[in-house]
Amino acid sequence: MQTTLPSYAVLSGGVGGAKLVLGLQRILLSGQLQVIANTGDDFEHLGLTICPDIDTLMYTLAGIAHPDNGWGLQNESWQFMAGMKKLGGETWFRLGDGDLATHVRRQQLLASGLGLSEVTAELSRALDVAVTICPMSDEPVRTIIETDEGALAFQDYFVRRKTEPAASAFHYSGSDQASASNAALAALENAASGAIIITPSNPWLSIDPIMSLSDIKNAINASPAPVIGISPIVGGRALKGPTAKLMGELGIEPSVLNIARHYRDVVDGLIIDNQDADQQNAIEAMGLTVKVCNTMMMNLSDKIKLAEDTVSFAASLRADKTT
Amino acid sequence: MQTTLPSYAVLSGGVGGAKLVLGLQRILLSGQLQVIANTGDDFEHLGLTICPDIDTLMYTLAGIAHPDNGWGLQNESWQFMAGMKKLGGETWFRLGDGDLATHVRRQQLLASGLGLSEVTAELSRALDVAVTICPMSDEPVRTIIETDEGALAFQDYFVRRKTEPAASAFHYSGSDQASASNAALAALENAASGAIIITPSNPWLSIDPIMSLSDIKNAINASPAPVIGISPIVGGRALKGPTAKLMGELGIEPSVLNIARHYRDVVDGLIIDNQDADQQNAIEAMGLTVKVCNTMMMNLSDKIKLAEDTVSFAASLRADKTT
Numbered sequence: 001m002q003t004t005l006p007s008y009a010v011l012s013g014g015v016g017g018a019k020l021v022l023g024l025q026r027i028l029l030s031g032q033l034q035v036i037a038n039t040g041d042d043f044e045h046l047g048l049t050i051c052p053d054i055d056t057l058m059y060t061l062a063g064i065a066h067p068d069n070g071w072g073l074q075n076e077s078w079q080f081m082a083g084m085k086k087l088g089g090e091t092w093f094r095l096g097d098g099d100l101a102t103h104v105r106r107q108q109l110l111a112s113g114l115g116l117s118e119v120t121a122e123l124s125r126a127l128d129v130a131v132t133i134c135p136m137s138d139e140p141v142r143t144i145i146e147t148d149e150g151a152l153a154f155q156d157y158f159v160r161r162k163t164e165p166a167a168s169a170f171h172y173s174g175s176d177q178a179s180a181s182n183a184a185l186a187a188l189e190n191a192a193s194g195a196i197i198i199t200p201s202n203p204w205l206s207i208d209p210i211m212s213l214s215d216i217k218n219a220i221n222a223s224p225a226p227v228i229g230i231s232p233i234v235g236g237r238a239l240k241g242p243t244a245k246l247m248g249e250l251g252i253e254p255s256v257l258n259i260a261r262h263y264r265d266v267v268d269g270l271i272i273d274n275q276d277a278d279q280q281n282a283i284e285a286m287g288l289t290v291k292v293c294n295t296m297m298m299n300l301s302d303k304i305k306l307a308e309d310t311v312s313f314a315a316s317l318r319a320d321k322t323t
Numbered sequence: 324m325q326t327t328l329p330s331y332a333v334l335s336g337g338v339g340g341a342k343l344v345l346g347l348q349r350i351l352l353s354g355q356l357q358v359i360a361n362t363g364d365d366f367e368h369l370g371l372t373i374c375p376d377i378d379t380l381m382y383t384l385a386g387i388a389h390p391d392n393g394w395g396l397q398n399e400s401w402q403f404m405a406g407m408k409k410l411g412g413e414t415w416f417r418l419g420d421g422d423l424a425t426h427v428r429r430q431q432l433l434a435s436g437l438g439l440s441e442v443t444a445e446l447s448r449a450l451d452v453a454v455t456i457c458p459m460s461d462e463p464v465r466t467i468i469e470t471d472e473g474a475l476a477f478q479d480y481f482v483r484r485k486t487e488p489a490a491s492a493f494h495y496s497g498s499d500q501a502s503a504s505n506a507a508l509a510a511l512e513n514a515a516s517g518a519i520i521i522t523p524s525n526p527w528l529s530i531d532p533i534m535s536l537s538d539i540k541n542a543i544n545a546s547p548a549p550v551i552g553i554s555p556i557v558g559g560r561a562l563k564g565p566t567a568k569l570m571g572e573l574g575i576e577p578s579v580l581n582i583a584r585h586y587r588d589v590v591d592g593l594i595i596d597n598q599d600a601d602q603q604n605a606i607e608a609m610g611l612t613v614k615v616c617n618t619m620m621m622n623l624s625d626k627i628k629l630a631e632d633t634v635s636f637a638a639s640l641r642a643d644k645t646t
Contacts, residue, residue, distance in 0.1 A: 046427050046428075046431050047370075047427065047430050047431045047434055048427075076402070077400050077402045077420060079399070079400045079402075079419070079420035079421040079424075080403065080420045080421065080423050080424050080427075081424075082421065082424075083420075083421040083422070083423070083424025083425065084424040084427070084428060086424070086449060086450070087424055087425065087428045087446060087449045087450070088428075088445075088449045089424065089427075089428045089431065096402070097400060097402035097403045097406075097420035097423075098402040098403065098405065098406040099406070100403050100406070100420075100423065101402075101403050101404075101405075101406025101407040101409070101410055101412065102406065102410065104369050104370065104371075104403075104407070104412070105369075105407060105410045105411075105412045107370050108369050108370045108412065111370055122411075123410060126409060126410045126411045127409070127410070
C-alpha cells in the first residue's frame with residue numbers, strides 16, 4: 001500500500017517542455033510536480049533580468065501564454081516597444097506591455113535581495129501557478145553557442161540572429177562556479193518516490209544547461225528514481241525549434257536513435273513516437289527501456305495523454321527496479 | 324546693433340512651467356531657450372529613476388503630452404499597470420506602457436554611466452525636442468514635505484496621498500551636497516544676454532528646490548540679466564495644483580503680494596495677472612518692477628502671448644539696467 005503519492009521532478013526548457021508540464025499538471029496534485037527550469041537562456045536586457053523559460057512555464061501553467069508564439073502573453077499590447085523604438089533603444093527582443101510587468105517586478109524583487117527561486121515562487125503565487133517552478137540555479141549560467149559567426153550569447157543566437165548561424169558547440173558559462181538551487185535539489189530528492197522526467201525540450205539548448213550543473217547531474221545519477229526522457233525528434237524532424245537543424249550542424253543525423261545516444265548515460269527509459277517504433281529494438285539494445293506512444297502534443301488531450309503515458313511508464317520502471 | 328540673439332534660462336517645474344516654455348519655444352529659436360528643470364520630484368520606483376518634471380517638459384515640447392492629466396503621454400495604454408497589479412507590485416504611481424519606455428531607457432542610459440543631463444539630452448534628441456532641458460543637478464536632490472502625518476517624500480505626498488496632509492515645511496534633501504549641473508550653470512551664464520525667467524510653477528515645490536542649490540542661487544544673484552517671475556497665484560487662487568492650499572497651510576494668504584514677498588530677493592520684475600492689477604503699486608513699493616497682463620494659459624495663443632509679454636518685459640528691464 002502506497003502511503004504518499006509519488007513526486008516528479010521535471011527538467012524543462014520553454015515551449016515543448018511547458019506542454020508536457022501542462023499535461024502533468026492536469027493529472028497530478030500540485031505537491032507531486034516540481035519543474036526544474038533551464039535558466040541558460042536568461043539574460044540581462046534593458047537593465048532587466050529576463051528568464052524566458054521560467055516565464056513560458058509560468059504563463060503556460062497560469063493559462064495566459066500566447067497561444068502560438070511560444071513566448072509572451074496572450075492579448076498583449078506593444079506601446080512600450082513603440083516608445084523604445086522612438087527613443088533609439090533596442091527592440092530586437094520583443095517585450096509586450098503586460099509581459100514587462102513580470103520583468104520589472106522580478107528585477108525589483110531581485111534587487112531587494114531575494115534569490116531567483118524565491119522571486120519565481122513569488123511571481124508564481126501571484127499568477128496562481130500551484131506547480132513549483134525551480135530555476136536550475138539562483139546564480140547566472142549562460143548558454144553560449146559557438147557558431148560560424150563566432151561565439152553568441154543565447155538570445156543573440158536565438159532571437160536576434162534567428163538561429164541562422166551554424167552552431168558547432170555549446171558551453172554553459174558559469175556552470176562550473178554555480179550551484180544548483182536548493183529548490184531544484186529538493187525536487188530531485190522528492191522525486192525518489194516517482195520519477196525524473198526529461199521533457200522533449202532541445203537537449204543541447206534546454207536540457208544540457210541544467211545537466212551542466214554538477215550537483216544536479218550527480219543528484220540525477222544517484223537517484224533511486226527512474227529517469228525518463230521523451231524524444232524531441234519524431235520521424236527525423238523536430239516538432240518545433242531548431243533541434244533538427246542543430247543536430248545536422250553538429251554532424252548528428254536527427255533521429256530518435258541519436259537522441260537515445262545523447263541521453264543513454266542519464267536515462268533509464270526513453271519515450272519515442274509511434275512513427276519511430278521501428279527504432280525501438282536498436283534503442284533497447286543500448287540498455288534503455290523504450291515506450292512507444294504518441295508524443296506529438298497538438299492539443300490539450302495530447303498533452304494529458306502523454307503525461308499519463310509518462311507517469312505509467314515511470315510506474316512500470318519503478319516496479320522493474322524493485323523486482 | 325545686436326549681433327547675437329538674447330538667450331533665456333527658464334526655471335521650471337511640470338505642468339504650469341511647461342505651458343510657458345511651450346509658448347517661449349514658439350517665439351524663440353532653439354538656441355535661445357534653455358530650461359532648468361526641477362528634479363526634486365524625482366524618485367526611484369520599481370527600480371527606475373522617474374523624473375516627472377523633465378518628462379512633462381519633454382512630452383509637452385514634443386507635442387505628445389497627455390492633453391489633460393498634466394503627466395504622461397497622450398493615447399496611452401495600461402497593460403503594464405494591470406500586470407503589475409496582478410503580480411502584487413505597487414500601482415499607486417501610474418506608469419503608462421509608452422511612458423515606461425522613457426523610464427526604462429533612462430535607467431539603462433544612467434546605468435551605462437551617463438549623467439542625468441546627458442541622458443536628458445539623449446532622450447530629448449530622440450523625441451525631436453530642440454529646446455535644451457537641463458536637470459538642475461545630475462545628483463539626487465529630493466523634496467521632502469513636513470506634514471501633519473510626518474515627513475513625506477514628494478511623490479508620497481503628491482500622488483499617493485494626493486496632497487491631503489497639511490504641509491508645514493519643506494526641505495530639499497541632498498541640496499547641500501549636490502552641485503548644479505554644468506548644463507544649468509551654462510544656461511544661466513548664457514542668459515546674461517536675455518533674462519532668467521521663473522515660470523508660474525509652484526514656488527515651494529518646483530522653484531525652491533532649484534534655488535536650494537547654492538551654485539544656482541549664486542549664479543542667479545550674480546547674473547547681469549534681469550530675473551523675472553510670473554505669479555502662479557491669480558485672484559487669490561492657484562490655476563492648477565496645490566499652491567494656494569499650501570500657502571494657506573503655511574499661514575500665508577494666497578495672493579500675488581505674498582508671491583512677490585517670496586521672490587523679492589531673487590527677481591527684478593514680477594508678472595501678475597490683470598485680475599491682480601490693484602496690487603501693482605504694493606508690489607512696486609517692494610522695489611520690484613511689475614508687468615500686468617493675462618497670465619492664464621488656457622490655450623496655445625495664451626501661452627505664446629504670455630511668452631511674448633515675458634520676453635518684451637525682459638527687454639524693457641534690460642534697457643532699464645543699461646540706462
